[in-house]
Amino acid sequence: MIEEEKILKYLRGLMSESEQLEFESRLSNNKELEEFVEHSRRIMQIVDSDTQAFGQVVRSVINTKKENKSWSPIWIAASILMIISFASYYLFVPTPTLNQLVENYLEPYPDVVTNRSDEQKPDLTSYNRGEYQEAIDVLQYSLDNNQLVVSLYLGVSYLMINENEQALEILNSVPFEDTQFEDDFLWYQSLALIRIGNANEARNRLEKLNRGSSNYKSKSSILLDNLRE
Template identity: 25%
Template structure:
């Protein structure tokens, strides 16, 4: 059974595992247990993960015992195919969980980024027949999650007005939403080069988030400190912990 079947996110799974294995600090443990008392759905998720962990350990132990009995003279015991398949299925699940933990578990930087990142909502569009039609058509792509299409369209407009802060900002936003922080930073920097504009504060905020994901903590703090985003103080506190 996967964490998707249990409807448990990867950050939740990591937090529950830290609780089960005793890795939480005392304040974190107290907060976790308060949530257990007040949130029945959360309690149910924790119990499911506990049962899954117990089942994995028991299956591994049974496999060891079965192997032991098979190699002891005079103590050979038949093992049904169903039992073999059941143990194999559980062990495969354990291997998958370990692989996720070792190779796919989000880093601390990625978790912090995910906690604070929310794509820019974009601008209202009228889709009128005007010189802004192509820009607005690309905005529709952006707002519907077609980030690559939006980038392609906006980049075609950029040579006509390379210093346009609106174009640069939304190309950067689309790159960041498309999980390309390195490219996004270049366009946010182009916004900031034009001086104080309507997009300066947000460009600094999203540049800082992109830098967090790239592991450039000091540069991220500098950018975020200069932004006017309402979550600035909370994010800076996390970065400086």
């Protein structure tokens, strides 16, 4: 059975980070599902451009069947069912705005340092409790030690309390290119830039993420599509 709701959530960027990682893991191991998701993406693009274009979509499904003999009647039925699902989705679930997507996507960067044996690791106790103002006070005293890592958590902490300009200042203050955290810095910078209305700079960073193979690739693609509208 095709999981229409999960595919819709994935294509609309409404999955949590854990849901997205799990779904993309399935895609990488299931060529048939991957092809169907891409086909659904094309359907969604047509529906996005013209909500009355269902006849055109159905014809495209039939033409695809003619061109691709391997498609079974079940695939055709599933594709048409997906069209109906998109129609219902648009009728009852408003498409999230760019700002809503940013808020959905903004999650604190996971703690990857506490369990390390590094003596200079930052204290993330307050950060892990979601007490970001207190975390900021603690992390500021640790900037001289392991500046790259501390700047990432400090910048994210500012983002979590909606101090976007301060977040950008911190995230731009250290050279992060060609480090293991490069994609993470680009991602959180992008969210902060969208929040303050700097679409061009956000787009530049998202395009870098979209060209690579980072965990942010799918969400970056969705944000880019919204920035172009």
